[in-house]
Amino acid sequence: MIHGGFFSESSTSSEVKLAKQQALKRIAEAAHAYLLTHSALETVAFAVQMLEDDPLFNAGTGSQIQSDGIIRMSAAIMDGQSARFSGVINLENVQNPIQVAVQLFSEDDRVLGGEGAGKFAKEAGFPFYNPEIPQRRGEYEAKLKATGIGTVGCVALDGLGRLAAATSTGGKGFERVGRISDSATVAGNYANEFCAVSCTGVGEDIVSGAIAAKIVTRVSDGMAATVAVERTFNELKSFDGFAGAIVLTATGEMIWQDSHPHMVWAHTDGESTKVFD
């Protein structure tokens, strides 16, 4: 299962919608083909890298610009089997933040932010890359809020029954320098042996709702996944939390949920692929 953030009917065209549907279908199917010969952990990184490389989505190339004119990206990966989590927060000038998170996976210090994350990426051999696209600079210069709330993510279950989750974002756009996204926290990206979740939406709301960790905990404690998702999203209502999530269980149950219209998503089991409409 993959997601590509939110799509706003009122502010984006039918051409953009079709392009996102086609991109999500292509990436879901490519990731499933990859999953046949790779682990869930390798596959979520593969899928999120493809999403980062597509400028339609707010992660990697095409990321939104912060209030000081600089792009800072965040990404995380989690292996459900080993319960290992690694991530980068507010990383600048790399093409694929998710690959820097992958590189951190075997380190002792596994979540790095800002300058330290950049230094680590440079030392690990990630070349300088400017992820800006002209559309984002135009939006920034016009001081417009970008269209739609973005983030990308993937959850996967492999042939050995292992779950993994990965999430990557360019943030909210126009945010204060130093603001932390949910994507490289356990609220936005979490997996264990029972359930894997990747979130999108407003980071502050996702953290307030502790969405990914809460859904995974509830499923681990025996709650049906549909009930866990419903209850967790109901808890957002008291503060009108804006969020979406893709949820995959160890039995292969796939659930997608958003609090507001419309998260864009795709999923495939190799035989049939479904895309948001």
Ligand code: GLY
């Ligand atoms: N979910 C992306 C962000 O708010 O930073």
